[in-house]
Amino acid sequence: MNIDGTAWRTIWLEPGGCSVGVIDQTQLPHRFTTRSLRTCEDAAEAIRSMVVRGAPLIGVTGAYGLMLALQQDPGDAALEAAFDQLNSTRPTAVNLRWALERVRDRVAALPQAGRVEAAREEAEAIAEEDVAMCEAIGNHGLEIFRQLAAARPAERRDSPFQVLTHCNAGWLATVDWGTALAPIYKAHRAGLNIHVWVDETRPRNQGASLTAFELGREGVPHTVVVDNAGGHLMQHGLVDAVIVGTDRTTRTGDVCNKIGTYLKALAAHDNGVPFYVALPASTIDWTLSDGLTAIPIEARSAEEVTHIQGRICSGTAAGEIATVQLTPDGSAGFNPAFDVTPARLVTALITERGVAPASEAGLRGLYGGADQS
Numbered sequence: 001m002n003i004d005g006t007a008w009r010t011i012w013l014e015p016g017g018c019s020v021g022v023i024d025q026t027q028l029p030h031r032f033t034t035r036s037l038r039t040c041e042d043a044a045e046a047i048r049s050m051v052v053r054g055a056p057l058i059g060v061t062g063a064y065g066l067m068l069a070l071q072q073d074p075g076d077a078a079l080e081a082a083f084d085q086l087n088s089t090r091p092t093a094v095n096l097r098w099a100l101e102r103v104r105d106r107v108a109a110l111p112q113a114g115r116v117e118a119a120r121e122e123a124e125a126i127a128e129e130d131v132a133m134c135e136a137i138g139n140h141g142l143e144i145f146r147q148l149a150a151a152r153p154a155e156r157r158d159s160p161f162q163v164l165t166h167c168n169a170g171w172l173a174t175v176d177w178g179t180a181l182a183p184i185y186k187a188h189r190a191g192l193n194i195h196v197w198v199d200e201t202r203p204r205n206q207g208a209s210l211t212a213f214e215l216g217r218e219g220v221p222h223t224v225v226v227d228n229a230g231g232h233l234m235q236h237g238l239v240d241a242v243i244v245g246t247d248r249t250t251r252t253g254d255v256c257n258k259i260g261t262y263l264k265a266l267a268a269h270d271n272g273v274p275f276y277v278a279l280p281a282s283t284i285d286w287t288l289s290d291g292l293t294a295i296p297i298e299a300r301s302a303e304e305v306t307h308i309q310g311r312i313c314s315g316t317a318a319g320e321i322a323t324v325q326l327t328p329d330g331s332a333g334f335n336p337a338f339d340v341t342p343a344r345l346v347t348a349l350i351t352e353r354g355v356a357p358a359s360e361a362g363l364r365g366l367y368g369g370a371d372q373s
């Protein structure tokens with residue numbers, strides 16, 4: 001997508017094909033910088049520290065990470081060690097395991113001499129497929145937005161179609177386009193009068209920092225709100241639809257996404273606002289049926305709750321990025337990074353294959369009856 005008129009992706013092979021470039025998302029929105037990943041440890045650290053984040057992008061980074069590992073040592077033991085190292089970086093997004101398994105399965109039976117090239121090809125294929133899937137999600141979501149916008153009462157049809165989103169499920173969370181934001185970009189480009197309520201998404205503020213950055217660079221009208229504002233906006237008829245991404249979706253349609261998503265789904269349900277979840281096939285965990293008990297929820301550092309990062313506005317350090325403490329010395333913090341929204345609160349799943357009810361029958365209807373696990 002666009003940054004100051006230049007088209008970017010979040011991850012790319014650097015010239016020579018032996019290292020991988022990424023946008024450093026820890027510095028956004030205040031500084032646009034890139035990083036070069038040269039080793040498996042570089043890739044693991046980039047995922048762990050959220051230089052790259054978002055379920056699909058974590059998966060693609062993991063895939064390239066295996067390629068980087070094989071460049072150092074193409075042997076079986078090194079392959080398994082790299083798989084484990086990368087897979088343990090973040091536990092919730094299933095895309096990571098899915099992408100790592102794809103690369104490992106592709107190279108495992110090959111002679112060592114051919115493994116790096118095969119891993120590179122597979123990682124490239126995963127990245128390209130991600131772009132195509134996200135764009136297809138955008139097209140399916142656009143149709144839903146068009147129908148919802150047209151179904152509004154006549155007196156409201158001239159005002160913007162109001163969408164609320166949580167966290168960042170835009171192009172920065174994928175390779176390009178995004179999942180939940182893809183329909184928004186498609187709608188904006190198609191001329192639909194759209195406005196986005198952006199949840200700030202404490203504690204890491206992916207909404208305020210990343211979604212607002214993306215939407216601004218693409219010229220999409222948007223307003224950042226505190227996480228607690230969504231219910232109020234819905235009660236006052238200011239939200240026509242909610243759309244979010246997901247880090248892991250069970251085969252029964254339970255959805256695990258950024259902490260706070262569940263509360264938005266409850267408020268949407270109470271107010272009759274449709275609640276959509278956008279996802280590529282790589283986010284479905286066909287092995288799980290009960291999201292609440294089975295999906296591992298990442299517990300991140302308490303410091304992300306007790307402290308906050310931003311740009312200093314005045315004084316001699318103005319312009320610098322700094323971290324400040326919010327809480328009293330000694331107050332404990334607890335930081336579960338994701339929550340589970342039960343399928344019953346999800347209006348529909350928007351996938352690259354089309355739109356389906358959030359249920360096993362719905363997902364099997366799109367992806368076939370065979371066991372996908």
Ligand SMILES: CSC[C@@H](O)[C@@H](O)C(=O)COP(=O)(O)O
Pocket residue numbers: 053054055056093166167168169170173174178179180206244245246247257258337
């Ligand atoms: C297309 S991204 C879907 C999810 O990965 C996204 O909504 C999200 O929760 C990202 O969490 P993050 O902790 O920033 O990796």
